[in-house]
Amino acid sequence: MQSELTEEHRRIRDTLAAFAEREIRPFAAKWEREETFPREVMEKLGALGFLGVSFPERFGGAGADTLSQVLVVEGLARCDAAVALSCAAHVSLAAGHIGGFASEEQKQHYLPALVGAKRLGAWCLTEPGSGSDAGAMRTRASADRGDYVINGAKMFITNGNIADVYVVMAVERSEQGKGGVSAFIVERGAKGLSNGRKIEKLGLRASDTAEVIFDNVRVPAANRIGASGEGYAQTLKVLEAGRVGIAGFSLGIARAAFETAVAYARERKQFGKPIAEFQAIQWMVADIATRIDAAWLLTVRAARLKDAGLPYAREASMAKLFASETAMWASERAVQIHGGYGYISEFQVERYMRDAKLTEIGEGTSEIQRMIIAKSLLRDGYLPA
Ligand SMILES: Cc1cc2nc3c(=O)[nH]c(=O)nc-3n(C[C@H](O)[C@H](O)[C@H](O)COP(=O)(O)OP(=O)(O)OC[C@H]3O[C@@H](n4cnc5c(N)ncnc54)[C@H](O)[C@@H]3O)c2cc1C
Known part of the structure; x- marks a missing residue:
């Protein structure tokens, strides 16, 4: 008995548990052994509304509270932590960043597809040389004729090989330290975006983890999230x-x-x-x-x-x-x-x-x-x- 839960919380927890017991738990060991990420499961989770529980209804979400989202990730991790991690990076980090800080236009463009898992998100902060000290990042974004040109490499990015939409932190004005970092949306297919070597892991092997490389990746200035230096x-x-x-x-x-x-x-x-x-x-x-x-x-x-x-x-x-x-x-x-x-x-x-x-x-x-x-x-x- 979890007395902190409302009827609605229990409904989310129980329907998610029924889905995960049927569609995830029986296959978790196989996906882990084969190191394959079950994208189709994520798509089903999106279609059933589980990935958007705490996003506003106008973007395809359910407008529920944070605890509802916690119950979803908990229920997924109980059956397969690898699937849960990929969902958490997609929902809380990539879609969460856009939902929290992007313009209304950007939200309308990206959130419905992310919330419905028609597109997959990745959030790119960590670099080979900067993890805990994220402010020491070296990825650069230079303004160039109405665009930004991004150069650098991000490390350990969940969904990094398979995402459609990347939220990328990069230094726009290095003299301003952390206050010179901005966030950008980069889409799969952008010229100069590639992945590094395969990363083998201790666990969570069905969750995709990748190095993401930006080699003169050009994005429109309109892809910056929020003001310059707010990243x-x-x-x-x-x-x-x-x-x-x-x-x-x-x-x-x-x-x-x-x-x-x-x-x-x-x-x-x-x-x-x-x-x-x-x-x-x-x-x-x-x-x-x-x-x-x-x-x-x-x-x-x-x-x-x-x-x-x-x-x-x-x-x-x-x-x-x-x-x-x-x-x-x-x-x-x-x-x-x-x-x-x-x-x-x-x-x-x-x-x-x-x-x-x-x-x-x-x-x-x-x-x-x-x-x-x-x-x-x-x-x-x-x-x-
Ligand atoms: C499977 C996986 C998925 C990930 N997914 C993502 C993702 O989607 N996006 C993303 O951006 N990143 C992701 N990461 C990166 C993750 O967030 C970093 O690994 C983490 O923040 C730690 O950084 P680091 O690995 O560089 O370790 P370091 O920062 O180098 O730390 C090494 C050790 O030093 C300790 N340490 C560092 N600084 C201090 C200090 N000031 N005081 C005391 N101890 C200190 C740390 O606690 C740690 O024990 C992922 C990592 C993994 C393994």
């Missing part, structure tokens, strides 16, 4: 919102680990009884569930603050930090509960552990979350929200 500030806001989503993503992996571990503990017999009857196993189960509940409540708080229009950067970082470390810890405990069977790929649980590691790295590492939280505490004091 870095937009990025921080996009990441703030994205972290609430990544908390939901982490919760989905943690719940999957919990459910798998409990089912196994009931079945597996040693010393003549189910291992669930051993106190050592019971304590692990109790600890996993307690951490999941705590992470869930932090996530709900961050989502509610966001929807109320209140500051929520610290709470989003707390939710992301705690939920991601919960996903990692819970999936490692779930492997332990499975013993040797947890270590082999025939059982899904080792995949949860490999997938969970990304949650402590992407959209700001755990170290960066702690920096954000501490900075806020030391500046503003500790006033519980």
